Amino acid sequence: MTQTRVDVVFPCLNEAGALPWVLSRLPEGYRAIVVDNGSTDGSAEVALAHGALVVHEARRGFGAAAHAGLLASTAPITAFCDADASMDPRFLPLLVDPVEAGTDDLMLGRRRPTTAGSWPLHARIANTTLSWRLRRTTGVSIHDLGPMRAARREALLSLDLQDRRSGYPLEMFLRAADADWRIREVDTPYSPRVGRSKVTGTIRGTITAIHDMSKLLREVR
Known part of the structure; x- marks a missing residue:
């Protein structure tokens, strides 16, 4: 039996059409937590x-789902990826390998x-x-606060993330930057998703995300 090196958290709301393709793309040694x-x-x-592995999270919100997956993770490294087929899990090693090698603490996938x-x-x-704004505030060279990311599980838990809505990825980045983590991004392909987006695919969803993140920026910074 292959040892699980990485747990990949897939927050999921009505992604039945995309999941078969997404889950079939996981590299060896990677376990999916949907x-x-x-x-x-x-x-x-x-x-x-x-x-x-399926985890049920009744509280609605990207952050609620993502954090429930983190808590369910048991592998040394936890990665996050959308479940809508916009991102190809085959590219996760680009993010995971530097964390596993100890050269970076938080790896982000820059959507292309x-x-x-x-x-x-x-x-x-x-x-x-x-x-x-984040480059100016933190000094970290970032061009995309994308959902594909990877870090060591215990380190992520130590950040004590509290946001349970759209601001979860931003809070992770800000708290990691405040803790002087080595943060780096790598290019990853970004394709049309299967089905309609609940956040960035709608103007209303984008406005909600901006509101959540702006509030978080004021609170954390």
Whole structure:
């Protein structure tokens, strides 16, 4: 039996159509933890059928699902990835290997769109603005606060992350920067997702994310 080196957390809300492809792309030694956040399309059953550990998180919110997956993780390294097929898990070693080697503490996947429709313009503008602000605030060279990331599990737990909404990735980054973690990003392909996005695919979702992150920036910084 292959030893689990990495647990990959997939926050999930109605991603039954994407999960078979996503879970089939995991490298050897990587275990999928699919955190079902109230799906009504059978996502949990699909995930189980494809060998994932399924965790149920009743409290709605990206951060709630992501943190539930972190708490369920037992491998030395925990990675995070969207479950909508916009990101290819085959590229996770680009993030995991530097953490495993001890050269970096938090690795981030910088999204590089594969097609013009991969990343809506309003979401890209919001991300560019946020990244510029974070570079000025923290001095860390960051161009994308993307959802694909990897770090050591115990180190992530030590950050004591509290956000349970859209600000979870930002809080992780800010607290890691405050703790002088070695943070680096690498390019990863970003494709059109399967189905409709709950956050950046809608203007309302993007505004909600901006509100959550702006509030967090004021509180943490």
